[in-house]
């Protein structure tokens with residue numbers, strides 16, 4: 001009898017509630033501060049850019065929050081997502097470890113990001129928002145929000161980091177297909193964008209700058225709100241559908257993970273798979289290691305400082321307590337565009353501080369080596385971001401071989417790489433910076 005490699009759930013297994021980690025922290029999370037007064041932000045501060053229903057969720061003390069039925073109906077287009085066991089990868093590594101991966105690449109956007117884009121569009125629609133602005137790097141988030149807005153009938157305006165706008169045109173085409181308008185950031189659309197262009201007309205842009213532009217647009221325009229694709233509590237919470245499904249699927253597999261792994265940019269897909277396991281860990285039901293994997297060239301958890309910092313370059317967001325490389329840090333142009341962010345979600349930072357999770361940094365060439373090994377054994381071509389998680393899973397599997405111990409490894413496969421094939425081209429041609 002061959003090994004079972006697939007653990008499918010039914011539509012009725014889509015979680016009915018998201019898991020909110022805030023009430024389970026052994027120490028309370030330091031609150032976000034107003035950038036001017038340095039006092040904890042109030043509901044009124046936040047509703048300048050977010051609708052009230054989302055702000056309430058951001059600050060909610062409830063452990064479980066019900067997923068609205070219209071959101072679950074859209075989730076059903078691709079959820080529950082597959083949990084697979086990578087037996088061909090195990091064999092290639094000659095490891096006694098069992099490697100499981102949760103495949104989030106089956107969403108229309110190709111990554112985990114629609115898990116939060118859909119509810120964010122839904123709540124904005126409920127609150128009467130007519131137009132949503134956001135930023136995007138390589139375009140995974142912008143395209144996901146474009147889809148969410150399209151499904152709920154909201155206009156979507158995306159500020160896309162200029163270098164990606166020109167180098168990675170396909171996700172811009174996805175955004176257009178789903179009805180969004182896209183500006184290359186820095187743009188002449190906002191006062192902040194114009195001020196940057198005046199100093200440096202060739203500025204390639206950054207996520208921090210694009211956030212500043214999107215917020216300025218939202219504050220200055222009628223019936224317009226802003227949406228963020230990672231970092232914030234409610235975003236991380238929406239992603240917990242990933243880990244909640246995994247708990248059921250690992251039970252079907254009859255195993256429980258010794259190590260749970262996710263790559264981290266702003267921290268949301270990691271939070272999604274990790275938080276439900278952190279809950280079990282805090283409750284003493286598991287002693288698994290939980291590992292966040294970041295790129296060596298933008299390593300906020302392993303090389304940053306834990307302090308209050310801004311989420312954007314123009315210093316308009318609330319100050320958040322997080323591991324940060326500094327809000328003016330210009331990340332190198334690594335291919336994992338989704339991991340090029342200077343800070344880390346406050347919830348993920350807090351878990352790192354409390355030593356409930358570990359962090360490792362991985363060089364991008366090593367990540368691509370693992371990605372190619374994965375593609376050649378398991379078939380799926382991973383997103384460059386995901387390849388960081390794969391790399392850590394492979395390292396764990398090799399360690400298990402060396403120690404001659406069985407180990408159960410679970411990682412989040414955050415997205416496929418079919419829109420990022422040019423980075424495989426660079427890697428295979430030997431053109432990637434070895435860092």
Ligand SMILES: *Cc1c(COP(=O)(O)O)cnc(C)c1O
Pocket residue numbers: 111112113140141229230231263264265266267268269270338339383385386414415416
């Ligand atoms: C955006 C993205 C990431 C990083 O963002 P997080 O908020 O840290 O999850 C990782 N993987 C993929 C495929 C992405 O699109």
